[in-house]
Amino acid sequence: MKSEQLENLNEIRNLMEKSSRFLSLSGLSGVSAGIIALVGAAVAFFYLDFDQRYFDINRYFYNGMHQRLQQQIGFLVLDAVIVLLMALSAGVYFTTRKAKRKNLQVWDNTAKRMLVNLFIPLTAGGIFCLILLYHHVFFLVAPATLIFYGLSLLNASKYTLPDIRYLGICEIVLGLAGSFFVGYGLIIWAIGFGVLHIVYGTAMYMKYEREMVVNK
Amino acid sequence: MKEIISNLNKNFESRVRMGIMSVLMVNDYVDFNTLKELLDITDGNLSSHISALEKNNLIKVTKQFIGKKPNTRYEATNQGRKAFKEHLDYLDRLLKSQKEQ
Numbered sequence: 001m002k003s004e005q006l007e008n009l010n011e012i013r014n015l016m017e018k019s020s021r022f023l024s025l026s027g028l029s030g031v032s033a034g035i036i037a038l039v040g041a042a043v044a045f046f047y048l049d050f051d052q053r054y055f056d057i058n059r060y061f062y063n064g065m066h067q068r069l070q071q072q073i074g075f076l077v078l079d080a081v082i083v084l085l086m087a088l089s090a091g092v093y094f095t096t097r098k099a100k101r102k103n104l105q106v107w108d109n110t111a112k113r114m115l116v117n118l119f120i121p122l123t124a125g126g127i128f129c130l131i132l133l134y135h136h137v138f139f140l141v142a143p144a145t146l147i148f149y150g151l152s153l154l155n156a157s158k159y160t161l162p163d164i165r166y167l168g169i170c171e172i173v174l175g176l177a178g179s180f181f182v183g184y185g186l187i188i189w190a191i192g193f194g195v196l197h198i199v200y201g202t203a204m205y206m207k208y209e210r211e212m213v214v215n216k
Numbered sequence: 217m218k219e220i221i222s223n224l225n226k227n228f229e230s231r232v233r234m235g236i237m238s239v240l241m242v243n244d245y246v247d248f249n250t251l252k253e254l255l256d257i258t259d260g261n262l263s264s265h266i267s268a269l270e271k272n273n274l275i276k277v278t279k280q281f282i283g284k285k286p287n288t289r290y291e292a293t294n295q296g297r298k299a300f301k302e303h304l305d306y307l308d309r310l311l312k313s314q315k316e317q
Binding site: 005006008009011012015016018019020105108109 | 231234235238239241242243246250253254255304307308310311
């Protein structure tokens, strides 16, 4: 009697989680996104002639950096878009692979719900950053992307692995720090989208997926 | 002890019904195929349990069309949520009381 009821309770817990959260999100997609972001940051770094004080507010206003930045911004946006697309494709690839291994459907209601809740704040953030570019407030673009990305993760965390919440909080803190200490846009980008993703992805892989691979 | 058992809701005795209710507790609504996949049971089995739950007003069934395809959604009624929660509480107490013995 007792073991049967316990089993029932466990099944209930399992069903509640499986039906309401998107659990196929792979840690490896975080790691790959992080690596791609670091490469993208390195490209930008070389392009800017190793000038890591990029977006420095003083030079921006007083030393004629404004003109130069406007020419460079096109290349940097292109770089960012390529990084985003590559990171997304890698994420989709690893997540699909994990879903197949776990015999779960990739594209179901939980996936849809997670993506909708991720993309509402993310789209708002994207539009806001375009507005910043439009007003030539370049030095706040990098921190703003991090803040909105963090908020999006926080929102999506209710519909996928709950751990993603902490990644979101870290991105928000980093973005706020970056908006205060301006001029480190490229570095906080590299930390936020590169290093944090790799750390988080590795942690998730160790926590949820390693045993799965070993068991295979 | 006897009293606790008598409080167990007969409606939730089967594992399939418990499964249906647990999915509906955490989702606003779920359609037939999703339920079928989650619980891994046959159409006939699922629909007989669904109609039993519906007859007791524990879940609400909405039939509609998405394009030309019929689509049936299920959601838990307030009564169903309350009853299932009570059921879980009883189970919980039952397990605890057995642990103590």
